[in-house]
Amino acid sequence: MNTIRERIGNEWVFFDGGTGSILQKMGLKGGELPERWNLTHPAEIKQLYRGYLEAGVNVFNANTFGANRLHYPDEVEEIITAGIELAKQARLEAGREDACIALDIGPSGKLLEPLGDLSFADAVELFAEEVRAGVKAGADVILIETMSDSYEAKAAVLAAKENSDLPVFITMTFDAEGKLLTGGTVESIVPMLEGLRVDALGMNCSLGPREMIPIIRRFTQCASLPIIVNPNAGLPETRHGQTIYPVDSDEFAEIMSEIADLGVQGLGGCCGTTPDHIRKLISAVSKKPFKPNSRKHRTVISSYSNAVEFGPKPVIIGERINPTGKKTFQAALRNNDIDYIIAQGFQQEDAGAHVLDVNVGLPDIDEPTMLETVVQKLQGVTALPLQLDSSNAKALEQAMRVYNGKPMINSVNGKPETMAAVFPLVAKYGGVVVGLCLDETIPSTAQERIEVAKKILATAESYGIDRSDIVIDGLAMTVSADSSSGAVTLETIRRCTQELQVHTILGVSNISFGLPQRNLVNAHFLAMAMQSGLSCAIMNPNNDQMMAGYRAANVLLGYDPQCTAFVDAYAGTAEAAGTAANKTSITDAAGDLSLAHCIERGLAGPAGQAAQTLLTNGKDPLALINEEIIPALDTVGKGFEAKTIFLPQLLMSADAAKAAFAVIKEQLSGKEQQKKGTMILATVKGDIHDIGKNIVKVMLENYGYDVLDLGKDVDPQVIVDTAVKHNIKLVGLSALMTTTVVAMEETIKLLRKTKPDTRIVVGGAVLTPEYAERIGADAYAKDAMATVRYADQVFAEHND
Amino acid sequence: MNISRSEIKRYLGMSQVKQEDVEPLIEECLEVITAACSPRYLVRDFALEWENGFPVIDGELVVSSHLAKNLQGCTSVVFFVATLGAEVDRRIRRAQAVSMARAAVLQACAAAVTEAFCDEINQTIRDDAKKEGLICHPRYSPGFGDLTLDYQKTVFRKLNPERIGVTLNDSLLMSPSKSVTALIGRKPMQEGTSE
Numbered sequence A: 001m002n003t004i005r006e007r008i009g010n011e012w013v014f015f016d017g018g019t020g021s022i023l024q025k026m027g028l029k030g031g032e033l034p035e036r037w038n039l040t041h042p043a044e045i046k047q048l049y050r051g052y053l054e055a056g057v058n059v060f061n062a063n064t065f066g067a068n069r070l071h072y073p074d075e076v077e078e079i080i081t082a083g084i085e086l087a088k089q090a091r092l093e094a095g096r097e098d099a100c101i102a103l104d105i106g107p108s109g110k111l112l113e114p115l116g117d118l119s120f121a122d123a124v125e126l127f128a129e130e131v132r133a134g135v136k137a138g139a140d141v142i143l144i145e146t147m148s149d150s151y152e153a154k155a156a157v158l159a160a161k162e163n164s165d166l167p168v169f170i171t172m173t174f175d176a177e178g179k180l181l182t183g184g185t186v187e188s189i190v191p192m193l194e195g196l197r198v199d200a201l202g203m204n205c206s207l208g209p210r211e212m213i214p215i216i217r218r219f220t221q222c223a224s225l226p227i228i229v230n231p232n233a234g235l236p237e238t239r240h241g242q243t244i245y246p247v248d249s250d251e252f253a254e255i256m257s258e259i260a261d262l263g264v265q266g267l268g269g270c271c272g273t274t275p276d277h278i279r280k281l282i283s284a285v286s287k288k289p290f291k292p293n294s295r296k297h298r299t300v301i302s303s304y305s306n307a308v309e310f311g312p313k314p315v316i317i318g319e320r321i322n323p324t325g326k327k328t329f330q331a332a333l334r335n336n337d338i339d340y341i342i343a344q345g346f347q348q349e350d351a352g353a354h355v356l357d358v359n360v361g362l363p364d365i366d367e368p369t370m371l372e373t374v375v376q377k378l379q380g381v382t383a384l385p386l387q388l389d390s391s392n393a394k395a396l397e398q399a400m401r402v403y404n405g406k407p408m409i410n411s412v413n414g415k416p417e418t419m420a421a422v423f424p425l426v427a428k429y430g431g432v433v434v435g436l437c438l439d440e441t442i443p444s445t446a447q448e449r450i451e452v453a454k455k456i457l458a459t460a461e462s463y464g465i466d467r468s469d470i471v472i473d474g475l476a477m478t479v480s481a482d483s484s485s486g487a488v489t490l491e492t493i494r495r496c497t498q499e500l501q502v503h504t505i506l507g508v509s510n511i512s513f514g515l516p517q518r519n520l521v522n523a524h525f526l527a528m529a530m531q532s533g534l535s536c537a538i539m540n541p542n543n544d545q546m547m548a549g550y551r552a553a554n555v556l557l558g559y560d561p562q563c564t565a566f567v568d569a570y571a572g573t574a575e576a577a578g579t580a581a582n583k584t585s586i587t588d589a590a591g592d593l594s595l596a597h598c599i600e601r602g603l604a605g606p607a608g609q610a611a612q613t614l615l616t617n618g619k620d621p622l623a624l625i626n627e628e629i630i631p632a633l634d635t636v637g638k639g640f641e642a643k644t645i646f647l648p649q650l651l652m653s654a655d656a657a658k659a660a661f662a663v664i665k666e667q668l669s670g671k672e673q674q675k676k677g678t679m680i681l682a683t684v685k686g687d688i689h690d691i692g693k694n695i696v697k698v699m700l701e702n703y704g705y706d707v708l709d710l711g712k713d714v715d716p717q718v719i720v721d722t723a724v725k726h727n728i729k730l731v732g733l734s735a736l737m738t739t740t741v742v743a744m745e746e747t748i749k750l751l752r753k754t755k756p757d758t759r760i761v762v763g764g765a766v767l768t769p770e771y772a773e774r775i776g777a778d779a780y781a782k783d784a785m786a787t788v789r790y791a792d793q794v795f796a797e798h799n800d
Numbered sequence B: 001m002n003i004s005r006s007e008i009k010r011y012l013g014m015s016q017v018k019q020e021d022v023e024p025l026i027e028e029c030l031e032v033i034t035a036a037c038s039p040r041y042l043v044r045d046f047a048l049e050w051e052n053g054f055p056v057i058d059g060e061l062v063v064s065s066h067l068a069k070n071l072q073g074c075t076s077v078v079f080f081v082a083t084l085g086a087e088v089d090r091r092i093r094r095a096q097a098v099s100m101a102r103a104a105v106l107q108a109c110a111a112a113v114t115e116a117f118c119d120e121i122n123q124t125i126r127d128d129a130k131k132e133g134l135i136c137h138p139r140y141s142p143g144f145g146d147l148t149l150d151y152q153k154t155v156f157r158k159l160n161p162e163r164i165g166v167t168l169n170d171s172l173l174m175s176p177s178k179s180v181t182a183l184i185g186r187k188p189m190q191e192g193t194s195e
Helices: A004-010 A020-025 A034-040 A042-055 A076-093 A120-137 A150-163 A186-195 A209-222 A249-261 A275-285 A327-334 A338-351 A367-381 A393-402 A416-429 A446-462 A485-500 A508-512 A518-531 A544-556 A561-570 A595-601 A604-616 A621-641 A647-668 A691-702 A716-725 A738-754 A769-774 A784-799 B005-011 B023-036 B065-070 B086-096 B100-131 B151-159
Strands: A059-061 A100-105 A141-147 A168-172 A200-204 A227-230 A237-239 A242-244 A300-302 A307-309 A315-321 A355-358 A386-389 A408-413 A432-436 A470-473 A503-507 A536-539 A677-683 A705-709 A730-734 A759-763 B040-051 B054-057 B076-083 B134-136 B179-188
Touching: A020 A034, A020 A042, A034 A042, A034 A076, A042 A059, A042 A076, A042 A275, A059 A141, A076 A100, A076 A120, A100 A120, A120 A150, A141 A150, A150 A168, A150 A186, A168 A227, A186 A200, A186 A209, A186 A300, A186 A307, A200 A209, A209 A227, A209 A249, A249 A275, A315 A338, A327 A338, A338 A355, A338 A367, A355 A367, A367 A386, A367 A393, A367 B086, A386 A393, A393 A416, A408 A416, A408 A446, A416 A432, A416 A446, A432 A446, A446 A470, A446 A485, A470 A485, A485 A503, A485 A508, A485 A518, A503 A508, A508 A518, A508 A536, A518 A536, A518 A544, A544 A561, A595 A604, A595 A621, A595 A647, A604 A621, A604 A647, A621 A647, A621 A784, A647 A691, A647 B023, A647 B100, A677 A691, A677 A716, A677 A784, A691 A705, A691 A730, A691 A784, A691 B086, A691 B100, A716 A730, A716 A738, A730 A738, A730 A784, A738 A759, A759 A784, B005 B023, B005 B100, B023 B086, B023 B100, B040 B100, B040 B151, B054 B065, B065 B179, B076 B100, B076 B151, B086 B100, B100 B134, B100 B179, B151 B179
Parallel strands: A059 A100, A100 A141, A141 A168, A168 A200, A200 A227, A315 A355, A315 A536, A355 A386, A386 A408, A408 A432, A432 A470, A470 A503, A503 A536, A677 A705, A677 A730, A730 A759
Antiparallel strands: A237 A242, A300 A307, B040 B054, B040 B076, B076 B179, B134 B179
């Protein structure tokens, strides 16, 4: 007898059908937790299992779908053990010792951060507890199912892989358009799951077999692993308050038989299907010729929702999230100014990047923690896949672990130690790896570089990493130092593409170091590399000339059908305008306005430009702040208080002032600005709404305060510890709901006890002056301006 | 969906006077939210009985005099949960890194779209009720009056909104943030009664 891991790719494997609908018929009440029946109704649970065993399934689920600590705080092991013990008994009684017991793992019931409040690490641990219990009790396979969020799916797979050697199957739940509830698609989730080395994947629940067909076709297009399909018995209908699944067993078997012909390997059912459905499905399909799935050898990286496939049109990887040679970026890293880093990502996305390179390495910062933080922040706000760029294996591992998708990894080279450090991570977490064509030395000929590339591909293979997951960097070296280096690089790219049939990458702009008009050289080099077969370019997408080279080369190489992208980018632009591409936004149409005027009118782009012009003309930065920005902000602030202008205008002005400050900061770079004081802002424990707090933050910063923003859902102890550590004079707390004002009160009590000299100002939707006083706050601020005024008062007293 | 511009302005604390600098931003943000949202909802109806003047919904007593008043005379109650989906939250979060003005306006637009979506669901429920000879009371949500947010737990137990991607945290807040739960009482139509 082959193991289930071997069988799933080599013969039909049949799964069981619905559980909930059957237990309800046996008397399970709506709202009652079905897994508890493992303890209270063992006979019924065995009967459920027997039904499917007698129908002939190869894999049947233990009744453990929702058996996690959120539903059963202290009984996870007990309930899972009982569920699997009953499965063993049923299997013995049915004379079906060949059938496999699946530890059935469903979603936690919570959304993961940042959408919800369950941290990724806690999600992994929640599932790990189930896995450990299942392994101990003797499950044969782990079936993770009904997952509608890629991040939660990743947490469950990691938990399964890290706590067992059992085969791991996973089926996701899509809507009729083939989307996950959190936005993923078949094309984005498959690369991630295959990268995580599951044993089979597919879909279940939500749809009936007929509705699943278009989605199954997408699976067979992009997946290489065995595909499992477990549909509902049609789309549920409500009749007289009862949920009815309309597809009967004959119709179900008929459609499933069609589905079998589409190239799937595992079949079963979900809600509304019964042993009868499954019996007929098995008899309709088991005699059909079996066809294993084929390897697709596609090179794909993904985010929570987007897949980026390599070739033939080159992928642009934005290189700007990198501190090398950038003082402001370095300062942002040291000051933990993540928003600045995120903004670099947005700019590149708007400019046309397909992927963002993320490099946050500086000698004096904790790179693993910083890379993990930046990756989590970025993936919460952009759908572009990320390229994790570090020479620190620990940083890579932490970032790969929390990455929501299949990342690109930058990089390994021909040195055995770099491959030994990175390839095991790729084999565990999945990823497409950049392999640099160098080892102890940088080879000066294409032939030598090809030899290094071969070595990298062979070593990857020994880790079970397919060559489709390797992208070879042909090394763009400074052409001004060696005039043959451009040609060698192009030759390397051409031979990698043609002879090794592997994808290629270049950090394009390296070629032009030391030359004038670098963009001119870069843009031409990019076009030539594209003709040689380049698959992706690491470059600055904000650079119009390089983007122009890229777009033109796409047209000439036939990668831009009907020249659509080119026409979209340049139609209507003047022939002579070399550095055009001015993005028009509603806030940019200003003309020649003074800085103060720009701020008052809330024009962010022009405010930045005006500040730049003033500085270039020799205006002193501090005078600029005191004579232009502060008075303008004051005018706006007073208008807001007098209700002649409103929140959006106040914030537009704040954005404009921020843009001006950013320019000034660049100029001062490093030199400290005079600050009025430092205060803490936090949204209290349990509260996940932070937009109000962030509005207050931007206003305070514009008014000259340093804000230690502790974020949302902040533990009281963290607030108190930070206040003590930095000897903070003023803490601002925000809470939205009555349920979270409790946490606010708790935070205030703890602050009073530990640091009684700190003042506390509170705000939020449900608060009133009276309520604020009752919970012990010093002040209530009805809006952001009121907070600024209170801060001014507190720090004026303090500084007197 | 019919999105009320004046509602958006109200959420932003603005007067209803035309504000030339803000109107285009509102329109732009409304487009973003409309494109980002994937509205989903669940509906389920339950039997309603009465005990000592308090409603007993699906066999469970709910001690809330405000809800009792809202459901007065009703014989059944419809629960619904509605959400705009996770992408809307992402857009708002994303805007916060760049422009708080934009973030605030997106937030207000999303709130107005949620409201419009709930109105639409409410209308469907009313239409369905009418076919069965029932009329509906105004919708009522946990957190209103003396029906504490704690009742969210019951709503979640009965509807399993996780199916449409809505979850509840320990502080009884929902994710995605643009989600609503509500109850709508129904009673038999009688001559001369109106909603």
